[in-house]
Every structure is written in structure tokens, then in C-alpha cells.
Amino acid sequence: MxxxxxxxxxxxxxxxxxxxxxxxxxxxxxxxxxxxxxxxxxxxxxxxxxxxxxxxxxxxxxxxxxxxxxxxxxxxxxxxxxxxxxxxxxxxxxxxxxxxxxxxxxxxxxxxxxxxxxxxxxxxxxxxxxxxxxxxxxxxxxxxxxxxxxxxxxxxxxxxxxxxxxxxxxxxxxxxxxxxxxGGADVVIDADLPMRGCDEEEVMRRLALTGLVGGHSGVDIHKERGNANRLLVRALRALEEYDIRLVDYHGGTLRNALPREAFATIVVNESHLPALEATLAELQALYRDELAGVDDGVTLTLSPGELSCDEAEALTDTATDLLVAALHASPYGIERMSVEVPGVVETSNNLGVVTLENGRFHLCALVRSLRDSATRNLADRFTALFGLIGARTRVENGYPxxxxxxxxxxxxxxxxxxxxxxxxxxxxxxxxxxxxxxxxxxxxxxxxxxxxxxxxxxxxxxxxxxxxxxxxxxxxxxxxxxxxxxxxxxx
CATH class of the missing domain: 3.40.630.10 (Zn peptidases)
Known part of the structure; x- marks a missing residue:
């Protein structure tokens, strides 16, 4: 070969x-x-x-x-x-x-x-x-x-x-x-979130964010490329007015690679589908405008879920709202440019891997900095933020x-x-x-x-x-x- x-x-x-x-x-x-x-x-x-x-x-x-x-x-x-x-x-x-x-x-x-x-x-x-x-x-x-x-x-x-x-x-x-x-460290967050069954009028749909270039979470972090986790969570945030609830989520595969794809299964009242689909079409146009020349292929799609509503549970309304809000507020990207070394990123973070399965939430972010103190501080911000929804945080694999x-x-x-x-x-x-x-x-x-x-x-x-x-x-x-x-x- x-x-x-x-x-x-x-x-x-x-x-x-x-x-x-x-x-x-x-x-x-x-x-x-x-x-x-x-x-x-x-x-x-x-x-x-x-x-x-x-x-x-x-x-x-x-x-x-x-x-x-x-x-x-x-x-x-x-x-x-x-x-x-x-x-x-x-x-x-x-x-x-x-x-x-x-x-x-x-x-x-x-x-x-x-x-x-x-x-x-x-x-x-x-x-x-x-x-x-x-x-x-x-x-x-x-x-x-x-x-x-x-x-x-x-x-x-x-x-x-x-x-x-x-x-x-x-x-x-x-x-x-x-x-x-x-230097850097992995910020690992886990939580067990409450779930309940589907309402009679709810249907299941699968939301996909695809078509991004991706890249290295360090050397490409300043190139303004899209992050599939950030963009899909932003879409979920925009869909909250339709009372969606999360069934599962899978975004990114490596904490040191910019996520190129992310997928979420939601349940939503069937009567809201036409408005929800229109909102997604507007979001896709907005994403392509914002990422023009960088990630022109970004695509948002909605398709039927793999399971029926009587076969699966979704997060409760409150758990969905809190999780989406925490992810939406998470630090991401360039935190600070270096003063000592002009043109070089000093501190950044990548939302590399996010999953939700059967109510178990997991996030792995990679924090990088030329200053070890800044790495610790940014990791602590994750701890403070996700502590508000009862999540457990640990910082591991730190290196100077x-x-x-x-x-x-x-x-x-x-x-x-x-x-x-x-x-x-x-x-x-x-x-x-x-x-x-x-x-x-x-x-x-x-x-x-x-x-x-x-x-x-x-x-x-x-x-x-x-x-x-x-x-x-x-x-x-x-x-x-x-x-x-x-x-x-x-x-």
C-alpha cells in the first residue's frame, strides 16, 4: 500500500x-x-x-x-x-x-x-x-x-x-x-440530568450541523472557523421558544480538534414544526453569511428521529433550558492575545467534545495558555458555570x-x-x-x-x-x- x-x-x-x-x-x-x-x-x-x-x-x-x-x-x-x-x-x-x-x-x-x-x-x-x-x-x-x-x-x-x-x-x-x-489542560464536565417521557402531541426530530472545515484547536483557533458545538447550541437556544426538549446530543470527537459536525435529537410539539423549520432556514442563511469565506459549506438540517416518542425519554423542560443556557454561555475561542509576543494567542479554549445520552451529559474542553495561571483561571470559570446546573468538573492532563x-x-x-x-x-x-x-x-x-x-x-x-x-x-x-x-x- x-x-x-x-x-x-x-x-x-x-x-x-x-x-x-x-x-x-x-x-x-x-x-x-x-x-x-x-x-x-x-x-x-x-x-x-x-x-x-x-x-x-x-x-x-x-x-x-x-x-x-x-x-x-x-x-x-x-x-x-x-x-x-x-x-x-x-x-x-x-x-x-x-x-x-x-x-x-x-x-x-x-x-x-x-x-x-x-x-x-x-x-x-x-x-x-x-x-x-x-x-x-x-x-x-x-x-x-x-x-x-x-x-x-x-x-x-x-x-x-x-x-x-x-x-x-x-x-x-x-x-x-x-x-x-x-501549556494546557482538559476540563471534563459530567452531570446526570432528569428526564421524562414524551407528551402525546410531541414528535421526535434529529437536528444536524455539518459542513465545517474544522482544524487544530490551537494553531487554527484564531482563524474564526466555525465550531459545530457552538453553532448547534446556538440553534437550540433559538428554538427554545418552541418548547423543545433534548433527547441526545453528540458533537465533536477530539478535544484538540475544532468540531466539524454536531447532532441533536429533540422532541417538539408537532404544531410547532413549520415555524421551527423556518427558523432553522433563517439560521442557516445567517451562519453562511457570518462564516462566508471561512466555512461556506455550513449546513443545518432537520430529519425524522431514529426512534418514536413512545420509545425514548427526553430531558425535562427545566433541564433542557439549563443545559442549553450553560453551553451557550461557555467560554470559547480566543480569551486573550499575548502582549509579550505580539500576534500570538495567549489564552484560548475549544469546546471539543459534547455528548448527552440517556440523561448523562459529558463535555471535554481543552484550555490552552502561555500562562499557567490563565489556564487555571479559565478552567475555574467552567467549574463555576456548570456548577450552577449541578455538574461535576475535574481538570486533568495538565501540562506546562x-x-x-x-x-x-x-x-x-x-x-x-x-x-x-x-x-x-x-x-x-x-x-x-x-x-x-x-x-x-x-x-x-x-x-x-x-x-x-x-x-x-x-x-x-x-x-x-x-x-x-x-x-x-x-x-x-x-x-x-x-x-x-x-x-x-x-x-
Whole structure:
């Protein structure tokens, strides 16, 4: 499968990326890939081990004569976001990805591509097997479950890694190098809400909000894209005048992906249907006007429910009103822009996953900030708000941000080599996303770190794609940096 990748350049990177495309690697299900990489390392004669959390390390000794050169850690995560279009059924636990090239870009048919962070992993593997550059000791660190919980980085053993420089290969644009990132935490809310049976005159209808672009909840949060949960809840709020009651709700699948679709089943007095349908038509026109040029495909549809009213219960009138009001008032999007780093989002939140089933409500939001205090404050606002409807809130999977260090010798070296290799100095950036550098740096404070990578667009959505030419540029800069550090020259 994906044999066409073997015709692309640089061949070693694409060959390894083909292995990743052919090996399912959903978060929490990376075991098959870990075993595949261990077998590859054995065939290459490279040492490998795992820490107590299952993170994989593959080591390559220094080229003879370079043993005293500071060691390098090449770091990436093995898992990928698993998103597929509704019309493209895909078993992410068993099926390989189906990739294709179009106009210089690599895509996957109807699913995420896994270039985030598969290309970084592939480049690290390619460095491990290259024999045309002199280098110091190299460790390739491959972490687990980055996309869902940062579990691998959070559980990384202290005192295990030996290198001095860490190259995180998980950024997504050419001509840029990252020296800082946001921290974050998951806000998880649960509640058991009262229900009752349907009235004789009520009918069941299914409301769907579809057609959004989606994207990464950090790096795309400032692009004003629609959030299916926000838009569907807004519609439910507008329909309250028709005395609707909620039966169920399902919106979003990942807390770090902007929800593209959301669905709700409601009961409503049959006599209100004509007015309700007219209101939905007006809302769809309003949404398309508000999201013009960003989410032109946004669509609101109403269809018969899958069950009849005598087969299901709905929330009580009061429970419906309180839940919709709380969701409608929830924090979302950009909370504050950074003053210290102009143009960068400081604090934000994504309403990633919302469900209601048999009266059990669940919400998972991802709060991000360059300031840990702002993360805590925004999480507490959720606690205060949903406490008003009797919900239980917990904050978990918290991880620290990565404090920028603009005077790093590693950064100076990278900037020089980028200029020499590609003819331009890179832009130095801070990213509003949860790179693992902040977590790793808290465990290994002596490390100097930077993050860079090829061009990836649409990460965390089925529109994910990578520019093939940028992978060649990424590879050239990475090889040059490893070789330059290996030379022992000053930055």
C-alpha cells in the first residue's frame, strides 16, 4: 500500500513515512508501530529501549572521532489524530491510510494524513540510518498519545535521556522555528440530568450541523472557523421558544480538534414544526453569511428521529433550558492575545467534545495558555458555570508551557544553517499549541530545544495535507544541523 511514496524525494524520509501510513497508530494503539520500529532498529544494529511509560528510544552511537560532541535527541510522537469524513468509513485500528499526490501536495482520501507527526518521526528514522554525515551520539525519542493526553511526555522517565540538544520535529511551516509553546489542560464536565417521557402531541426530530472545515484547536483557533458545538447550541437556544426538549446530543470527537459536525435529537410539539423549520432556514442563511469565506459549506438540517416518542425519554423542560443556557454561555475561542509576543494567542479554549445520552451529559474542553495561571483561571470559570446546573468538573492532563529562550546557542546555530542551506533566515515563533517541549523541558531543564518541520495544512482534519517540496527543505536543514553539531564548531 502507498507504494507511490517510494518515488518521492527525499527517499529515506518517504520510505519511512510509508511504513507509518501502512501501520495504524491511533492514540493509545501505537503498540504495533513500536514493535515494527524495534524490529527495524534490530535490523540496523541500533540499540533501543522503552521507559516506564512505553516511550521508545532508538540510539545511534557517535561517528568515530565525534564521541565528545554533545548528543542530539530527535523527538516526535508516534500517534496521529483519527478523523474521517462521514462518507469515508475508515477503521483507524486496522486499515492503512490511502494517500495520493495532487498538485505537489500529499493527501489521504477522506481521512487525516498523519503527517502530524509522521513526517517528523520518518525524518528521525532517516537520520538514524544515514551514513554520509559525521555526528555525535543520537537518541531518537518517540512518545505516545500526544494527540489525546500528552501521556507519553507526561510520563517520560527522568534521568533516562542523555543528550544536550533536543530537536522537536513537530512544527508545521517552512521558514519558521519555534522556541516556545502554550501549556494546557482538559476540563471534563459530567452531570446526570432528569428526564421524562414524551407528551402525546410531541414528535421526535434529529437536528444536524455539518459542513465545517474544522482544524487544530490551537494553531487554527484564531482563524474564526466555525465550531459545530457552538453553532448547534446556538440553534437550540433559538428554538427554545418552541418548547423543545433534548433527547441526545453528540458533537465533536477530539478535544484538540475544532468540531466539524454536531447532532441533536429533540422532541417538539408537532404544531410547532413549520415555524421551527423556518427558523432553522433563517439560521442557516445567517451562519453562511457570518462564516462566508471561512466555512461556506455550513449546513443545518432537520430529519425524522431514529426512534418514536413512545420509545425514548427526553430531558425535562427545566433541564433542557439549563443545559442549553450553560453551553451557550461557555467560554470559547480566543480569551486573550499575548502582549509579550505580539500576534500570538495567549489564552484560548475549544469546546471539543459534547455528548448527552440517556440523561448523562459529558463535555471535554481543552484550555490552552502561555500562562499557567490563565489556564487555571479559565478552567475555574467552567467549574463555576456548570456548577450552577449541578455538574461535576475535574481538570486533568495538565501540562506546562515552554518558556522562550531567544538567546539559545542552538537557536543561533539553526538560524545560521537555515540561511546557508535555504537562503533565508527563519522566523522565530511561539506557537499556541501544546508541543511536548514544555513537558520534556520540565523534566530535563538542561536541554536546549527548538522545534521545526515541513509545511502541513489542515492538521487534525480530513483536509490534512503536506507540501512535498517542503519535506525536501526540512530534510536538508535537519541533516545540516546534525552535521554542524557533529563538527564540534561553535554556534
Amino acid at each position: 502507498n507504494d507511490h511514496l517510494l518515488t518521492l524525494s527525499p527517499e529515506p524520509v518517504w520510505r519511512h513515512f510509508r511504513t507509518l501510513c501502512n501501520t495504524p497508530r491511533a492514540s493509545g494503539h501505537e503498540a504495533r508501530l513500536v514493535e515494527t520500529l524495534e524490529q527495524w532498529a534490530d535490523a540496523q544494529g541500533l540499540a533501543h529501549d522503552r521507559d516506564s511509560s512505553g516511550n521508545l528510544r532508538i540510539r545511534k552511537p557517535a561517528t568515530p572521532g565525534c564521541e565528545s560532541v554533545p548528543g542530539i535527541i530527535l523527538q516526535g510522537h508516534l500517534d496521529m489524530v483519527t478523523q474521517a469524513n462521514a462518507d469515508r468509513p475508515h477503521d483507524f485500528l486496522n486499515d492503512p491510510l490511502d494517500t495520493y499526490v495532487d498538485a505537489g501536495w500529499l493527501h489521504a482520501r477522506g481521512t487525516t494524513l498523519g503527517a502530524d507527526n509522521g513526517l517528523g518521526v520518518a525524518a528521525a528514522l532517516a537520520i538514524l540510518e544515514t551514513d554520509d554525515i559525521a555526528h555525535g551520539p543520537i537518541e531518537a525519542l518517540f512518545t505516545l498519545e500526544e494527540e489525546t493526553s500528552m501521556k507519553g511526555a507526561l510520563g517520560l522517565d527522568e534521568g533516562w535521556l542523555e543528550g544536550r540538544y533536543l530537536l522537536n520535529l513537530d512544527s508545521e511551516d517552512r521558514g519558521e522555528v519555534y522556541i516556545g509553546c502554550a 508551557g515552554w518558556t522562550p529562550s531567544a538567546d539559545s546557542a542552538l537557536l543561533a546555530r539553526f538560524k545560521r544553517l537555515h540561511q546557508e542551506t535555504l537562503g533565508q533566515e527563519p522566523a522565530v515563533k511561539v506557537i499556541h499549541a501544546g508541543l511536548e517541549c514544555g513537558i520534556i523541558g520540565s523534566k530535563y531543564p538542561q536541554l536546549e530545544m527548538i522545534s521545526f518541520g515541513p509545511v502541513i495544512r489542515g492538521a487534525h482534519s480530513p483536509t490534512e495535507r503536506t507540501e512535498i517540496a517542503s519535506v525536501e527543505e526540512f530534510w536538508r536543514v535537519l541533516k545540516a544541523l546534525v552535521a554542524d553539531i557533529g563538527s564540534g564548531r561553535a554556534a
